[in-house]
Amino acid sequence: MDAQLKKGFLEFCVLAALKDADSYGYQIVKDVSTCIEISESTLYPILKRLETSQQVSTYSVEHNSRLRKYYQITDKGIGQINRFLEDWDEIEKIYKFIKGDKEDE
Amino acid sequence: MNKQEFLERLENLLNKLSPSEREKAISYYSEMIEDFIEDGCTQEEAVIKVGTPGQIAETILSEDVSNKSKKESTPAKKMLIATLIVLGSPFWGAFVLMGLMLLLTGFCLLLVGYMLLWTIPFLMGTLTVVSVILSVVSTLGSFAIMQSNLALGLTQFGVGVIASGLFILLAISTGMISKYFVVITKNVWGWVDINCLQRLRGIKLW
DSSP, rough: OHHHHHHHHHHHHHHHHHTTSOOHHHHHHHHHHHHSSHHHHHHHHEEEEEHTSSEEEEEEEEEETEEEEEEOOOOOHHHHHHHHHHHEEEEEEEEHHTTOOTTOO | OOOOHHHHHHHHTTTTHHHHHHHHHHHHHHHHHHHHTTTOOOOOHHHHHHHHHHHHHHHHHHHHHHHHHHHHHHHHHHHHHHHHHHHHHHHHHHHHHHHHHHHHHHHHHHHHHHHHHHHHHHHHHHHHHHHHHHHHHHHHHHHHHHHHOOHHHHHHHHHHHHHHHHHHHHHHHHHHHHHHHHHHHHHHHHHHHHHHHHHHHHOOOO
């Protein structure tokens, strides 16, 4: 997929991975990878952006005598997902326009 | 490369970041490697899977720069406001303005001094040009004079030869002095650049 387009989608995919349950870095990469390619190094800046824009919050949990950082989606993050889903009609319209289908034909 | 080496290398590459940002990145990658190992990878495999420290640092630093440039407008605005407050106050404003004027005067004096210095090579250059004209005109002209008055012509020829000699000496010394001045200028500028300008730009030298 086009790199720019993918970059836009990834943020929503990461949010979606946190929608049902809190998760940590390694697990997020695994979950998101089932639908779109993501690496550990691409995830890091995304999580940082989501954290600074307060779409996710973080907390640490002890695991095997080390700390694991968990990410939790905030209301703002859920709002972001919903806004993306609401934009679907518009995205479909763009898709059709690019493809060349005219609606009124 | 084992985990320890990987994290140390990454930490070194991220030394431009604030300690807290650096710590965040280090603990993120440390956690990732641990999780890979827990999932059955060896330490070496885990390190390879998360990527090279160089690439990782590049991604993080490029991201950090874009964040900073957005925030930078606020300190600049604060500086402007602080300057306006100081300049606007009747007491301190006068002092600061006076200081600024003194600085400006000092700068102008330095500039004038520097220009005066260059008048030496300029004067010598002018003399060089004069001497070359004199030598050519005298030498050629002396032949014409010789036909009517031999003694005067010969004297004139001698003047031409002397002028040629002067021209050679002047040309060489002008070239040398100019070079010397350029070297001095470069050295002084280099010193100003390192001690004032780079410090102003926030580059750490020591």
